[in-house]
Amino acid sequence: MVHSVGSLLWIAPLTLLLFPQARVNAAQYALDASRTSVQFEVRTLGIAQRGTVAHATGTVSVDETAASGSLEVRLDARTLDAQSAGMRRLLRGENLLDVDRYPEIAYRARRVELVDGELRTVAGELTLRGVTRPVVLTVTAGDCTSEADALAPCRLSATATFRRSDFGMTKYLSFASDEVKLVVNAVALPVAAR
Numbered sequence: 001m002v003h004s005v006g007s008l009l010w011i012a013p014l015t016l017l018l019f020p021q022a023r024v025n026a027a028q029y030a031l032d033a034s035r036t037s038v039q040f041e042v043r044t045l046g047i048a049q050r051g052t053v054a055h056a057t058g059t060v061s062v063d064e065t066a067a068s069g070s071l072e073v074r075l076d077a078r079t080l081d082a083q084s085a086g087m088r089r090l091l092r093g094e095n096l097l098d099v100d101r102y103p104e105i106a107y108r109a110r111r112v113e114l115v116d117g118e119l120r121t122v123a124g125e126l127t128l129r130g131v132t133r134p135v136v137l138t139v140t141a142g143d144c145t146s147e148a149d150a151l152a153p154c155r156l157s158a159t160a161t162f163r164r165s166d167f168g169m170t171k172y173l174s175f176a177s178d179e180v181k182l183v184v185n186a187v188a189l190p191v192a193a194r
Contacts (some may be wrong), residue, residue, distance in 0.1 A: 021035065023130075026069065028142070029060040029188035036186040043177040048092045051082035052092065053105065060154050060188045062114065062144040068150060069112035069144070071122060075105040095171040096164075102129045109137070118142050119156055128167040133161050154188040
C-alpha cells in the first residue's frame with residue numbers, strides 16, 4: 001500500500017497526543033569556551049609532557065526524564081599548546097596531529113547516561129587526523145540538573161585515555177608513550193540563557 005507524504009503528516013501530531021512520553025523533553029546547552037578546558041598528557045622518556053587544546057565549541061542535550069542525552073564537541077587542533085615551543089611544533093606537525101591537514105578534533109557522544117541529574121557515562125567517538133574511534137569518558141563530576149534553576153549551567157569533569165597509534169600517529173613510539181591521557185572540564189550554558 002502506497003501513501004502520499006501529505007496523507008501521513010497527521011501521524012506525528014497524533015502520536016504526540018496519544019503518547020506524550022514521546023515528546024522531546026531535552027534541555028539544550030552550548031559549551032562556554034571561556035570556562036571549558038581540555039588537557040592532555042603524554043609521557044616522553046618517562047617524563048610527563050602536558051598541554052592544552054583551546055577553543056572548544058559544541059552542544060550538550062540532556063533529557064532528565066529519559067536519563068539520557070548527547071554531546072558534541074569540536075576543538076581547533078591549531079590551538080594546541082605544550083610546555084615548550086619545540087614540543088608544540090612536534091605535536092602540531094605532520095608526523096602527529098598534522099593540524100594543517102586536520103585542523104579539527106571532534107568528539108560525538110550519542111550515549112550519555114544520567115542518574116538523578118548527574119552525568120555518569122559518556123560513550124562516544126573521537127575523531128583525530130580524519131580517523132574515528134570509540135572513546136569512553138569517565139565522568140568524575142557532572143551535573144546537568146535543571147529542575148531547580150532552568151538557567152543553571154551543565155558542568156562536566158571527565159577523564160579518558162586512548163592510544164595515539166589507533167589514530168595513525170605511530171611516529172616516535174620508541175620514546176613517546178602510545179597512551180594519551182585527557183582531562184576535560186566543561187561548562188555549558190542553557191541555550192535560552194545565551
